[in-house]
Amino acid sequence: MKIAVLVKQVPDTGEQRNLDPATGLVDRGGENVLDEINERALEVALRYKDANKGTEVVVVSMGPDTLTKGLRKALSMGADAALHVLDDSLAGADAGRTAAVLAGAVRSVAADLVVAGNESTDGRGGVVPAMVAEHLAVPVLSAIDTVELTESEVSGHRSTASGSLQASAPLPAVISVTERSAEARFPSFKGIMTAKRKPLTVMSVSELGRLPGTQEQTIIVSTLRSPARAAGRRIVDEGNAGNELAEFLRSDRLI
Numbered sequence: 001m002k003i004a005v006l007v008k009q010v011p012d013t014g015e016q017r018n019l020d021p022a023t024g025l026v027d028r029g030g031e032n033v034l035d036e037i038n039e040r041a042l043e044v045a046l047r048y049k050d051a052n053k054g055t056e057v058v059v060v061s062m063g064p065d066t067l068t069k070g071l072r073k074a075l076s077m078g079a080d081a082a083l084h085v086l087d088d089s090l091a092g093a094d095a096g097r098t099a100a101v102l103a104g105a106v107r108s109v110a111a112d113l114v115v116a117g118n119e120s121t122d123g124r125g126g127v128v129p130a131m132v133a134e135h136l137a138v139p140v141l142s143a144i145d146t147v148e149l150t151e152s153e154v155s156g157h158r159s160t161a162s163g164s165l166q167a168s169a170p171l172p173a174v175i176s177v178t179e180r181s182a183e184a185r186f187p188s189f190k191g192i193m194t195a196k197r198k199p200l201t202v203m204s205v206s207e208l209g210r211l212p213g214t215q216e217q218t219i220i221v222s223t224l225r226s227p228a229r230a231a232g233r234r235i236v237d238e239g240n241a242g243n244e245l246a247e248f249l250r251s252d253r254l255i
Contacts, residue, residue, distance in 0.1 A: 001048075001052070001112045001113065002055075002057075002058065002111045002112050002113075003045040003048065003049070003056070003058070003114075004058050004059075004106045004111035004113070004115070005042045005060065005116070006059075006061065006102055006106075006117075006128075006129070006132070007034060007060070007070065007071070008034075008070075008117075008120050009034055009035070009061070009063055009066070009069070009070040010033065010034075010035045011026060011028055011031070011033075012032065013033075013121055026122050026123075032066060032070070034070040035117060035121055036184070037117030037178075037179060038117045038120075040177055040183065041117050041176075041177050041181075042057070042059065042077060042184065043183065043185060044115050044181055045079075045113075046078045048149050057078065057080050057081075058079065058111065059079045059083070060082075060083045061083070061084060061085070062085035062086075062087075062090055062102060062105070063085075064091075065086060067084055068200070071084055071200055072196075073187060076187035076192045077186075077191060080198065081198060081201070082198070082199070082201070083109060083200075083201050083203065084200060084201065085101055085102075085105050085204070085205065085208070086202050086203070087204045087206075089205060092218050093218070095125050095128055095131060098128055099127075099131030099132045099135060100131075100135055101208065102128070103136050104208035107208075108203070108208060112172050113174075113175070114129075114133075114136070114175070115147075115174075115177065116128070116175070116177075117176060117177060118142065118143040118176040118177060119176075129142060129174055129175075129176035130142055130176075135212070136172070138173050138174055139169035139173045139174070140173065140174045141156060141167050141168075141173065142176045143158055143159075143176055143177075144156035144167065144176070144177055144181070145178050147177060147181065147182075152170060153169065153170055154169055154171060154173050154175055155167060155168035155169075156175065159178075235248075
């Protein structure tokens with residue numbers, strides 16, 4: 001079986017995130033890391049590979065040349081190969097263009113299963129996995145918490161507002177996993193060393209063949225910073241703090 005894992009490099013979640021005032025897009029000039037939810041998606045694929053020798057795991061992504069660092073980490077975690085779609089025309093690509101390009105990349109590796117995170121930590125659109133499935137004309141199981149995989153079928157539990165449901169689909173298929181899925185492993189020293197010798201293929205959009213749609217881009221018409229948080233009201237207890245607190249809660253209709 002061949003499993004393709006969609007990954008993305010995003011600004012470090014531990015740092016302050018900002019919008020570029022000139023473009024309105026996320027400022028990616030600082031530290032960028034492999035998205036944690038994508039690491040969990042990769043872990044799902046690697047666990048199946050651990051139990052089923054002969055499985056091939058390929059990480060697929062699109063982005064600037066700095067993406068190489070994130071792809072090398074995925075390889076050091078245990079992926080067998082990486083495919084990087086690198087093309088200046090993809091700068092600012094919207095979800096539709098992104099899905100079309102990723103679907104073209106997945107098609108080129110002939111994957112039996114595509115695994116992705118349910119949403120990236122920088123965009124949080126949560127629609128790309130389903131759009132990729134639409135381009136590939138295969139079923140999709142979105143936002144599943146657990147994954148069970150066989151040679152012919154994938155299934156898992158999905159949380160709902162009233163409980164959970166069990167869903168399944170025949171292969172080939174696309175799935176997206178949530179933060180409740182398998183916790184990602186750390187790269188071993190051996191993995192870090194062997195990652196340097198694993199294939200990392202770089203392709204342009206033109207090499208993917210004819211893709212549907214045009215070169216859609218996200219266009220930001222304006223940006224606005226959130227106002228600074230105002231200092232809260234301090235109540236000094238002089239024997240009447242309880243009454244003042246109750247009055248404050250009552251004025252905001254909290255009691």
